[in-house]
Amino acid sequence: xxxxxxxxxxxxxxxxxxxxxxxxxxxxxxxxxxxxxxxxxxxxxxxxxxxxxxxxxxxxxxxxxxxxxxxxxxxxxxxxxxxxxxxxxxxxxxxxxxxxxxxxxxxxxxxxxxxx
Amino acid sequence: xxxxxxxxxxxxxxxxxxxxxxxxxxxxxxxxxxxxxxxxxxxxxxxxxxxxxxxxxxxxxxxxxxxxxxxxxxxxxxxxxxxxxxxxxxxxxxxxxxxxxxxxxxxxxxxxxxxxxxxxxxxxxxxxxxxxxxxxxxxxxxxxxxxxxxxxxxxxxxxxxx
Numbered sequence: 265x266x267x268x269x270x271x272x273x274x275x276x277x278x279x280x281x282x283x284x285x286x287x288x289x290x291x292x293x294x295x296x297x298x299x300x301x302x303x304x305x306x307x308x309x310x311x312x313x314x315x316x317x318x319x320x321x322x323x324x325x326x327x328x329x330x331x332x333x334x335x336x337x338x339x340x341x342x343x344x345x346x347x348x349x350x351x352x353x354x355x356x357x358x359x360x361x362x363x364x365x366x367x368x369x370x371x372x373x374x375x376x377x378x379x380x
Numbered sequence: 381x382x383x384x385x386x387x388x389x390x391x392x393x394x395x396x397x398x399x400x401x402x403x404x405x406x407x408x409x410x411x412x413x414x415x416x417x418x419x420x421x422x423x424x425x426x427x428x429x430x431x432x433x434x435x436x437x438x439x440x441x442x443x444x445x446x447x448x449x450x451x452x453x454x455x456x457x458x459x460x461x462x463x464x465x466x467x468x469x470x471x472x473x474x475x476x477x478x479x480x481x482x483x484x485x486x487x488x489x490x491x492x493x494x495x496x497x498x499x500x501x502x503x504x505x506x507x508x509x510x511x512x513x514x515x516x517x518x519x520x521x522x523x524x525x526x527x528x529x530x531x532x533x534x535x536x537x538x539x540x541x542x
Contacts, residue, residue, distance in 0.1 A: 323405070
């Protein structure tokens with residue numbers, strides 16, 4: 265079970281990027297994603313210039329808002345990509361999500377972490 | 381030479397890029413950035429003392445991309461490149477002050493916030509923080525693109541290989 269707090273947080277974002285390593289080189293693709301308390305599904309964009317990652321690769325899903333200040337919010341999911349039928353899922357072992365923060369309250373409520 | 385439309389977009393977008401370095405699992409974080417059109421290179425200014433710095437010193441292959449304002453169907457790009465220069469520390473800030481100034485002027489949304497000063501020690505050492513208030517410990521990383529895939533507002537993808 266993934267934290268309910270994280271599933272709610274993830275709904276704020278419409279763009280996600282999926283990363284993996286090929287031949288000692290990182291690569292990425294834009295992806296749709298859906299996070300529930302049971303599973304994390306991803307649907308990489310189709311493109312003639314990109315190849316979707318294969319099941320079994322170690323992957324990172326990153327989604328963030330468009331700020332680079334104390335207003336920055338982001339979620340990072342690290343895990344292994346698995347295929348169930350036609351859908352790709354991430355079996356995570358590490359989830360981190362970072363909130364924007366109030367300067368007066370800093371460093372409270374900056375980041376949360378879940379580990380399997 | 382990159383297409384004029386791509387150069388224009390790289391100059392206009394202010395959204396941070398989602399940047400990744402090689403690690404056991406890809407090490408991905410938002411990063412502030414700068415495109416220097418005359419040299420056709422990207423510059424980054426990652427915070428010092430972080431895992432990202434160590435990873436970039438070990439492997440110079442990187443990948444980064446963004447969508448304007450982080451909107452799903454907005455214009456955007458993805459870049460595959462390699463580090464061609466890596467400078468670190470106080471003197472690097474002096475040598476690259478023009479890059480830093482241009483980055484702050486053209487791309488950054490950073491604001492000098494007096495309120496944060498009271499937390500500067502915690503802030504600078506926080507393991508989860510993604511940027512630093514201490515610019516003199518940050519690195520300057522110059523990246524030469526090897527391949528860029530981009531799309532404008534029409535949504536049509538195009539590729540440039542260097």
